Amino acid sequence: MHLTVDKMTFDVLISRQQIEQRVRELGEQITRDYRDKNPILMIVLNGGFIFGSDLMRALDIPVEVDFIKISSYGDQLTSTGEVKMKKDYDCLVGGRHIIVVEDIVDSGLSVSFLKNKFELQQPASVAFATLLHKPDNSRLDFGLEYVGFEIGPEFVIGYGLDYKQNWRNLPAIYVRVDGRESEHGA
């Protein structure tokens, strides 16, 4: 099913069923890895809230949740290259196992910023769970522990990911199938 947004065309890239299946698998993996660790899921707003809430319910261990809000995209289709803190988390991170939950790792700027930020607080560990990763775009000097799907560089929306703050509510991941990343919407 095509979706037209600001004269751009999007198609389903990852179906709701594929997402559900993968979230279940990641949940089982994290459940095994964090059995007696009582981790904190640190959900990165806004994009991580849908994946984070599904992932949390796929865990079969005691787990806490907290939220941090950052922005690197503004209203553009490509990253601004600068990370801004919009809302800080509340919990005590020292000595705890932190799992940072992202919707997508694109340039890697956001996760690098977050890794530095959390490591300053001397947690027991910091790991990353991201639904999507664009490996062609990202330069990371560390690994991502839990990746749902690796995708190409094209712009995607849905399941938490927005275009100009809209379309996060789509139950599947849609990919832009026309035009180039550099063209901004009207």
Ligand code: IMP
């Ligand atoms: P990074 O800092 O470049 O890795 O970008 C991470 C953030 O940019 C994500 O948490 C998303 O909010 C946003 N982002 C990156 N790629 C896309 C995309 O294709 N669609 C929508 N948002 C995106």
Ligand code: MG
């Ligand atoms: Mg965004």
